[in-house]
Amino acid sequence: MHFSKLRLTGFKSFVEPTELLIEEGLTGVVGPNGCGKSNLVEALRWVMGETSAKQMRGGGMEDVIFGGTEQRPARNMAEVGLYVANDDRRAPAQFNSADELEVVRRIEREKGSHYRVNGKDVRARDVQLLFADAATGARSAGLVSQGKIGSIVQAKASDRRALLEEAANIRGLHTRRHEAELR
Ligand code: ATP
Numbered sequence: 001m002h003f004s005k006l007r008l009t010g011f012k013s014f015v016e017p018t019e020l021l022i023e024e025g026l027t028g029v030v031g032p033n034g035c036g037k038s039n040l041v042e043a044l045r046w047v048m049g050e051t052s053a054k055q056m057r058g059g060g061m062e063d064v065i066f067g068g069t070e071q072r073p074a075r076n077m078a079e080v081g082l083y084v085a086n087d088d089r090r091a092p093a094q095f096n097s098a099d100e101l102e103v104v105r106r107i108e109r110e111k112g113s114h115y116r117v118n119g120k121d122v123r124a125r126d127v128q129l130l131f132a133d134a135a136t137g138a139r140s141a142g143l144v145s146q147g148k149i150g151s152i153v154q155a156k157a158s159d160r161r162a163l164l165e166e167a168a169n170i171r172g173l174h175t176r177r178h179e180a181e182l183r
């Protein structure tokens with residue numbers, strides 16, 4: 001699954017509409033401390049359906065909306081759009097008629113967030129499944145937050161085992177074994 005463009009408006013420090021083209025291959029994001037590099041990764045996580053404010057380094061979900069500075073008033077809305085190439089037609093059936101999917105998540109203060117794919121309203125679950133099928137998504141092991149490496153190094157053996165099991169694709173077996181033992 002190739003992401004071709006990320007578009008942000010009012011999301012965290014990206015108050016003005018911002019577009020980032022993502023070329024094939026490796027992309028690096030560089031810049032001084034506090035310039036918004038981690039916010040970009042969080043935008044990716046958020047548009048793919050993250051539901052935990054903690055994962056977004058905020059107290060509540062509305063904290064992703066630009067909160068204002070001394071020079072600029074706060075905004076009431078944040079929107080992130082992610083363009084996903086679908087020329088190989090591997091998206092779930094309901095999205096599979098287009099060569100490119102624009103997945104949009106928008107949040108308004110006191111109204112919560114909603115999702116659209118190519119302009120059509122969809123459920124959070126539809127967006128989460130779209131990415132889960134392609135082995136990516138908000139909770140994918142492919143997104144490693146700042147500080148996470150350290151926490152893995154210091155983790156208890158049992159927690160580290162969970163990561164290895166996820167990588168080996170056998171995580172679901174525990175649930176199934178537990179269910180089998182109950183029978
Ligand atoms: P580092 O190199 O230190 O990891 P970074 O480039 O990853 O820095 P970020 O953590 O992405 O930087 O950006 C932090 C900046 O984003 C801070 O200046 C913070 O005030 C700003 N910021 C975060 N949330 C909001 C918000 N809701 N409204 C306005 N600004 C915000």
Ligand code: MG
Nearest residue numbers: 037038039146
């Ligand atoms: Mg950072």
